[in-house]
Amino acid sequence: MSVLVETPDRYGAYPRLSDAQIETLTARGERRRTQTDEVLIREGDAGYDFFVILAGKVANYEAHGTRDERLISVHGPRRFLGELSLFTGQTAFFTSVVAEPGDVLDVSADQMREAAVQDPGLGDLILRAYLIRRSILIGLGAGIRIIGSRFSPDIRRLREFAARNRLPYRWIDLENDRQAEELLRQLGVEPGRTPVVICPGGQVLRNPSNADLARVVGLPTPHMAEATCDLAIVGSGPAGLAAAVYGASEGLVTIALDAVATGGQAGTSSKIENYLGFPAGISGGELAERAVLQAEKFGASFNIPAEAKSLETREDGHVIRFADGSELTARAVLVATGARYRRLPVLNLEKYEKTNVYYAATTAEALMCRNDPVAVVGGGNSAGQATLFLSRYATQIRLIIRHEDLDRDMSRYLVDRILRLPNVEILRQAEVRELLGRDTLEGILVEDKQTGEHRIISARALFVFIGAEPCTGWLAGKIALDGHGFVLTGRDNGRGGSEGSALLETSQPGVFAAGDVRYGSIKRVASAVGEGAMAVRFVWEYLHKAGRAEMARTR
The missing domain is CATH 3.40.30.10 (Glutaredoxin)
Structure with missing residues (x-):
């Protein structure tokens, strides 16, 4: 039998706990002996315990006991098991098996979370390790x-x-x-x-x-029939996530909902480099994960997927109906549904849109077009970030912009990097006219706006970042929108508001809006987070004026 070698720690994924940290956990757990081949965490199980290895070794396997079995990592004394699913309540994505007998400290998930709150240093260590371990699993294609x-x-x-x-x-x-x-x-x-x-x-x-x-897989999908809360947040991009953190921390019964995933449009960004406090940058997905855990720590609930279909105001509150027929009653509502990128008005878009046209550039999309030529349409920061990220996967990228100057709408740091990429060609003063191919996308017909000349470029995927349309179809006729569908708030909402809570309040009292969905918003992550935090203050003011603040506090 071969001896399993402990996996080296990289980037803080597999740290060792200090004596003091183990002592903190020992007060909340139970020490016990382990035997060879004993299973501590089983793939597919939810709600597993937190284990610290005191003596011996434990190996993590994917598809343990099958012919597809794959070794993921091996850990020895002072290391802890598990990954992000222990925090989120998702199922385990691997099996942890004792490779060498010894001792472990067995701590329930709830007790581990309490210990993490009591010792912030311990909490930060575990959270960082779990976030990195999740990234490792994604990179390995496990699960x-x-x-x-x-x-x-x-x-x-x-x-x-x-x-x-x-x-x-x-x-x-x-x-x-x-x-x-x-x-x-x-x-x-x-x-x-x-x-x-x-x-x-x-x-x-x-x-x-x-x-x-x-x-x-254990994503949070609580049943909402006849449910009631203080604050319902529809949309969980940066604005919605910030509101969830501040709403729950202020004692409001807070539920955040999203049709697809947390993170919103920012969650599709491979790297956000201009957000305060992250000098090395952070992916939109990781930023969203951190925010969800932070909100849940204060008691916020999340429901995904939950697609809002309509909004109605009654005497007892605002009723949100969902695509699955369920509904949620809230004393106040924050609309934070953001915006989606516009579709290109070109020939054959419908033919390829479900297979070869993308409106995000994450690892999932990049792997779909690995070693292929692709095209990116758009001149803003989202298009620039996508171009940089995709350049690591695609053989060639054509960045198509309608104007001459890439600096016009894109941050200079992105422009400088793009200009240095050998596999990126910038097509200026150009527009896409037609998508070409048989069963799948093979090329794109591009027109030079100055000369009228047409050119066919090779492309197996098209990435579109050409401006945004607000996700407000479910609000039509219920609150005031501008001519493009963005939510009108404050002085623009038609109710003559000027100061205070009217700043983010819509034409319907008790319904607020924050982030990209709001008319006049600044399309940046930091401003969306700020608006989400501000909205909670205005919600409290509304509840107080409506005589519902005491009810919210005593729930």
């Missing part, structure tokens, strides 16, 4: 296995849902991966009946909805 064709819209939907929610997954390509056919044969599934999702623990889902997948 969920999604089997299907690259040409399937449902495959793209499932992959995007997993990526946006930072769920570790591996896509097994029906066309190019030999393992796909064998797996489908074992499952008794015909290729034409894909996609198939194999979840941690072995549960098989056939073309599940996003809600079904969320439920199985």
Whole structure:
């Protein structure tokens, strides 16, 4: 039997606890002996305990006990087990097995969280390690296995849902991966009946909805029928997440909801480099994860996916109805649904939009077009960040802008980096006229606006970042919107407001708006966070004036 070597610690993923930190945890846990091959955490289980290894070794495996078994990491004394799912309540994405007998400290998840609050240094150490471990799992393609064709819209939907929610997954390509056919044969599934999702623990889902997948992996999906809260936040981008943190910390019963994932448009950014306090930059996904954990620490609840369909005001509060037929009653509502990138008005967009046209540039999208030529349309920071990120995966990138000067709408630090990339060509004064290809996108017809000349460029994927449309269709006729659908607030809301809570309040008293969805907002992460925090102050003022503040405080 081979001796398992302990995995080196990199970037703080596998730190060792100090004597003082172990002592803090010992007061809340139980020390016990372990035996070889004992399973401490089983893949697919939810609500597992926090383990500190005191003596011996523990190995983490994916698909333990099957022919697909893969060793992920090995840990020895003073290290702790688990990853981000212990904080979030998701299922375990690997199995932890005792490789060498010894002793462990067994602490319940609740007791671990209390210890982390009591000792901020310990809490920061565990959280940082868990965030990095989640990133490692995503990079390894551990966790969920999604089997299907690259040409399937449902495959793209499932992959995007997993990526946006930072769920570790591996896509097994029906066309190019030999393992796909064998797996489908074992499952008794015909290729034409894909996609198939194999979840941690072995549960098989056939073309599940996003809600079904969320439920199985443990994403927060509380049932909302007849539920009531103080503050309902619709949309969980930076503005919504900030409001969730401040609302819950101020004692409001707070529920945040989103149709797809936390993070909003910012969550699709591979790296945000101009947000205060993160000099090395931070991905939108990690920023969202940190914010969710922070909000949950104060008692906020999240519901994903939950697509709002309508808003109605009654005497007892504001009622939000959802696509699944459930509804939520709230004393105050914050609209933070943000905006989505506009669609290109070009020929054949519908033909390729579900398979080859993207409105985000994360690892999920990048892997879909690895070693392919791609095109990026847009001249703002989102297009610049996407170009930088995709340059590490695509063979060639054409950045298409309608004007001459890349500096006009893009931050200088992005422009300087893009100009140094050898695999990026900038097409200035250009517009996309048509998408070309047979079954999949193969090229793009581009027109030079100055000369009228047409050119076909090779592209297997098109990334579009050309301005935003607010996500306010569910609010039509309920609150005042401008001609483009953005929410009118403050002096613009039609009620003559000027100061105080009217600043972010809509035409409907008790309904507020923050972030990109609001008319006149500054499209930056920092300003959205600021508006989300401000909104909670205005919510309190509204509840006080409406005679509901005492009710909120005593819940």
